[in-house]
Amino acid sequence: MRIVIVGSGIMGLLTAVECVSAGHQVVVLDQGQIPCPEATSYDRHRSMRALHMKNPAEVGPAVRSHHRWIALQKQLATRFYEQVGMLTVMPPEDVPRALAMLSATGWHPHVLDPDELTSRYPHVEFPIGESAVLEPLAGVLLADRVLIACAAWLRRRPGVELRQYSKVVFVDDTCVRLADGTAVTGDALLLAGGPWSRELLGPELAGELVLYRQSMLYCDVPAPESRAWSRTPAMLSIGTDGCAWLVPPVAGTPLKLSAASACRAVQRVEDTATPACWREHLVAMFAEVIPGFNAGWLVDARDGYYLARASTDGAMVTMLGERVVSYSACGGSSFKFAPLIARSLADRLRGAEPIATGLAALDEGLARHPQ
Secondary structure (H helix, E strand, O other), X not given: OEEEEEOOOHHHHHHHHHHHHOOOEEEEEOOOOOOOOOOXXXXXXEEEOOOOOOOHHHHHHHHHHHHHHHHHHHHHOOOOEEOOOEEEEEOHHHHHHHHXXXXXXXXXXEEXXXXXXXXXXXXXXOOOOOXXXXXXXXXXXXXXXXXXXXXXXXHOOOOEEEEOOOOEEEEEOOEEEEOOOOEEEOOEEEEOOOHHXXXXXXXXXXXXXXXXXXXXXXXXXXXXXXXXXXXXXXXXXXXXXOOEEEEOOOOOOOEEEEEHHHEEEEOOOOOOOOOHXXXXXXXXXXXXXXXXXXXXXXXXXXXXXXXXXXXXXXXXXXXXXXXXXXXXXXXXXXXHOHHHHHHHHHHHHOOOOOOOOOOHHHHOOOOEOOO
C-alpha cells in the first residue's frame, strides 16, 4: 500500500514508522520542515506518567505506552526517554486510591509523606500537609529528539518520501491537493496536521474542536541549585491551587514551568511569543513554588497550540472514508500515548482490525464523516 500522511508531528511521524515497519510505502507531507519546529509536539521535553487520577482507565494504557517508548529507543537508535521519575502531589486521603490504580497494572510507586516530601525536595515549596506519589520508572521524553529520530529513521528506508514545504489545501478521499496545484494520491490517507488542519475538515467537524494556547517558561537553574535539580523528578499538581507543573532540566534541557491557568481557548493560531501578561503570571506563580525563583532565571518563554474535542477535552479521531483517518491532536496527552495511538492509526489505514489501546477515542466505533 501507498499511505499518504499529512503532518510531521509526533502522530504523523510515528504512524509513518509503524506503516513502514509493516512493509508499506509512505509519503509524509508538511507545510514546513520535517520534522516541523512549529508542530504542536515539537518541544524540548514532555513528561511521561502512568497515574491519571481523573481518568483511571488511562493508567493501563500509560504503562503500556511507557514500555513501547523504551522499545522505540532501540528501534530508532536514539536515547530520548530520561526516567527521572514523576511526582504527583495530592492530599493524604487520595493516596490509597492512587496506589490501587497503579498497583493494578504492576506499576510500583513510592509514597512520600509531607515530611519526606519537604526533606527530599527542599528547593520546591509544597502546600502544608500534602503527600505525593512518586513513579520512579516514569520521567521525561525529549520531544524534539523523538521527532528528529523518527525522521532520520524514515529517511534511511526505501519507499519513503518526506516532502517538506508542501502545504495541503484540499482533501478529496485519498487524494490531497497542495498549494502549488500538485495532487498526491495514495491507497490510504492520514490527516495529522495539527492545529492549522481544522480548515481541511469542513465546518461540521471543525466546529467540534477547540483551539487552546498554552504559555510555558524555560529556565536556567542557578549553579548553586543545579545539584538538587539534577535529582528532581517531573512534578504535577504543585502550587497553592494544585494547577502548576514542572519538567526538570535533563540531558541539557532547561527547567520547564507552566500551569493549567496559563492555558486559554483562542480563535486562531498566531505567533508563539508569550505575551508579557502571561509571562508575568507564571513568574509570580512559581515565585511562590520555587524558593528564590525570579524572572532572572528565564532563558525563553514560548506559547504552544493544540486542539481538543469540546465534548471530551481530548483527541478526536474520525473516519473520513474507508481509508481516510483524521487525528486531531490534544497536546501532551497525545504525546504520552503516541506509540499506542500510532499503531492503532496504522492498523486502520491498512484495513486491519486495530489492537485495543484502552483509550476510548481510539477503541470506540469511529464516526464516519465523508468529505
